[in-house]
């Protein structure tokens with residue numbers, strides 16, 4: 573796989589380089605609430621611009637229905653990217669239309685153009701190779717002669733989409749700095765991780781994490797489970813879960829996992845419960861096996877945090893994906909904060925720790941925890957999970973060709 577370093581060594585001054593970045597950030601009322609992915613994407617873009625490339629960035633925001641949607645414009649992203657890079661970042665009004673074409677042609681060395689949300693074009697996510705090919709050809713045409721493609725959107729490498737996959741088949745292609753780093757880090761978690769190896773999983777659905785549990789459980793020494801997915805495990809053990817989120821169709825699967833890996837699976841021993849899903853509701857801490865009727869578990873309790881922390885304390889490798897509770901509400905943030913702090917402490921003692929992107933990465937920043945307290949915070953939610961599951965990621969394998 574060729575890397576950004578190879579491209580820079582070839583020389584990019586005066587060349588137009590198309591970069592796929594993952595700038596899919598949470599936005600509320602027009603304001604970016606977590607710019608982590610933009611920050612993480614900046615170094616590759618800066619390196620190219622500094623070396624005199626004319627940089628065109630393709631990125632998506634959310635899941636528009638294959639047509640322009642003003643609420644999913646990349647305009648706030650362009651502004652923030654510009655601030656981070658300390659350069660003007662132009663935004664085209666379309667993906668590969670007249671605006672994108674004229675602005676691309678007008679780029680000078682070192683200038684950066686962001687194309688409007690690439691998913692405004694239905695061909696981006698089309699299942700038809702021919703349809704994706706049309707868009708890929710149009711994206712490639714923006715680069716003129718001497719163009720190159722840098723794949724830097726780690727969070728989308730599990731997607732076989734025009735700007736991720738098909739463009740790489742049409743241009744000399746390179747893994748960007750972010751993709752290279754992510755792959756190096758995740759490779760350490762799949763092969764030969766230093767032991768003890770602890771994996772902390774949370775989030776709402778067992779079904780989302782099933783494949784990663786299957787892939788990692790045989791390799792790890794402790795699997796610590798919090799978040800709403802713990803209720804399906806508690807139900808599998810025969811405990812009442814009240815009104816807690818439950819995936820009843822997964823109970824048998826959880827029974828089977830407990831049978832095979834029970835000795836290394838750690839479930840919560842206490843929970844923070846409430847009668848309503850609300851920041852204002854009164855909360856109680858109860859034993860995990862005794863969730864009262866009419867109550868739902870919304871966070872793991874302090875005894876659980878202490879028990880998980882004890883297990884994490886001696887770990888040499890830690891992977892964490894998924895919050896322990898509804899961390900967005902202060903009354904249910906204690907579990908996520910406590911477990912994150914335990915991972916930070918272990919990292920301070922020399923453990924190699926990785927936060928799998930998505931919600932857990934957002935939690936770290938939202939709770940004001942030090943990002944450098946972890947060895948690596950991934951920008952890929954689904955992509956990092958699929959990598960750890962051992963799946964082939966189209967956006968990575970295409971770079972090998």
Ligand code: 3PG
Nearest residue numbers: 594596634727728953954
């Ligand atoms: C993400 O946020 O997970 C990535 O940006 C990919 O987005 P997607 O799940 O909509 O393809």
Ligand code: MG
Nearest residue numbers: 930953954955
């Ligand atoms: Mg996703």
